[in-house]
Amino acid sequence: MSHRLPAPARARLSYARLQQRFAPYVFVSPFFLLFLVFGLFPLLFSLFLAFHLWSPLDGLGNWKFVGFENFALALDRQDQFWTTLKNTVWIGLLAGVPQHLVALPLAFLIHQSLRRYQSTLSTVLFLPYITNAVAIAIVFATLYSERLGLLNYVRGLVGLDPVRWLGDPGMVPYSVAAVVFWRYLGWNVVLYLSGLQAISEDVYEAATVDGAGKWQQFWYITLPLLRPMMFYAFTLTIVGNMQLFEEPFMLLNDGGGSGGAGLTTAMHIFNTAFRDLDMGYASAMSWLLFLAIFALSMVNNVLFSRGGER
């Protein structure tokens, strides 16, 4: 660094110099400001609230410190939090596992054999993902309707009894999971397609020359090389399904349907915060949900990093 001659401070703080020095910070500031206001502040505020008893109607400042009471309340075996967590994981598995079991082979099929229609098929499959949730809710509520719905009508044609898709607590998780499956299948297909496109054609050519069939190519080439994309897609599914809110809320209203069988943790947190106005308890549950998602993501991470490149 060059040694500067002592000069009057006033001369140094010229406009040009100031601009040069601070302009970059001004230009990047919108992100940080927005992050502070809409990202960091709510995060810290909810952490603060998790240790307090507070109803928003009491106004800011009128909170009561309760220590770990909110967490203890949620972790009690009797609490609804556990039921909702169980619902969430169950619906998440019902929707998530078939999603990947179907999306991966489907993407492979499109990539290998239906390449001419690739863009059309991707668009069609991607449509549910960008469809308005309200429209989805109306369509599926009509399909699932017990006496007037298409599904039970078809069952009736082949002599089967009607099913109470959204009325029978045992049936509710399947009905919700089907909508989630339908909605995010296309998203996963598109993810896998982009992963497949990144795999060099040379590898497949070499395999074909060596006499490997389609199935062998899929098993020994595609799957291993797709690992990073699978890891990414699985992580997104885990995070998304653990935070499941929109679909069950639209189909079943805030109560989560018959007996609360479709009440997910995110819905329970929303109800606790905005219907029961117990913000502290809702914040504590949010942090517990965050920990659960973090733990599951870590499990996913470990499973994927075991024996193989990532």
Place this chain on the structure above:
Amino acid sequence: MNKGLVSVLAAALLLGQAHAQEKVTLTVAVFPSLDSSIKAILPAWQKKYPNVTINMQAQQYADHHNAMTTALATGQGLPDVMAIEVGYVAKFAEGQGLEDLNKAPYSAAASKKLFTPFTIAQATSSDGRFIAMPTDIGPGTFFYRKDVLDKAGVNPVNMQRSWESYIAAGKTIKAKTGAYLVNTAASVYGIIIRTNLKSGEGIYFDKSNNLLVGPDNARFVRAFTLSKQIRDAGLDAKVGEWTNEWYDAFKKGTVATQFSGAWLQGALQNWMAPETKGLWRVQNLPERSFASWGGTFYGIPSKAKNKQWAWEFIKFMTLNQSSQIAAFEDNGAFPALVAAQKNKVFSDPVDFLGGQKARVLWRDAAAKTQPIDVNKYDSVADQIVQTELTNVLEKGKDIKQALSDARAQILRRAR
């Protein structure tokens, strides 16, 4: 001329002009179909106060109340007049964000006598603050399909005598016509827990915040038992409210009775089942019990900008007979104002109900409805008990066990 008098006159003139020209925009936050009531009354308001423009902000029921909750928490974005539905009025009353209308300049004490009594209790906090003026109420009644009952040879009066006779009649109806007695067994539970309350008792909690739910509470045991009897006898259609099946049942007459607020008549007539005109009748709830379904209030946030005009607007909506009648005629919002209930339209026969003079019956039911104590943990208790009721109905859980489980869960949450 006296100089002093001139200046006073001039000042008065200026002031009068300033007052006339002063443009005020009053923000009123509402939800459907209250917005429709206000629109019906707006012309009269504009005529009386041409300088006060009403800026109506209507959002869906849940969105509206969430927005109001957030606004009250932060003190930001508050309207001048806030509509509050009965489900939220108790919570809002316990908070500190709304003006106490008992105090000056509102001094609503004298006006309180003019309303159907139980609504005043709903809008009064436990420390005696009166936070909102009632505008409409939902007197509870018992709707039935006359054609279905006639076909089954069932006398509606017998169904009114007791819950047991109601269920017995249901069995006859099911056997003779195939129609279900009620949309869901849970709706019978819903009335039984809301009626025949002792003074100082709320639905789930009493006046001193003691939890009433439990295996030893006769009201809950009976509500659960009768619901289960209905389900076990196959008398309920297992259809939830506000579903396509529900509307379809109204249209086809596959469900014989429905407990609801008086507003159901308007909904049936306007969009749910207009073609069933003349087939419906109403009567009081079984066992001479009275309950209310719904109700709407107007409050003024303490941080509102135009409190004075807000109060004028609220008085115009709630204390003015013609406003109350206009809202009633527009969308069936039953007046909370007792004087409005005496209007001659109330003794008119209701064509949709086969010419029955049903409004007199509703007015009578409203007058006999007792105030119910509300608690800020009612919504917590409600959800937990409803879930346990489903366990009883759908999974055959033991009633006493379900109620003691519900009790334990509520006690933990109601801190």
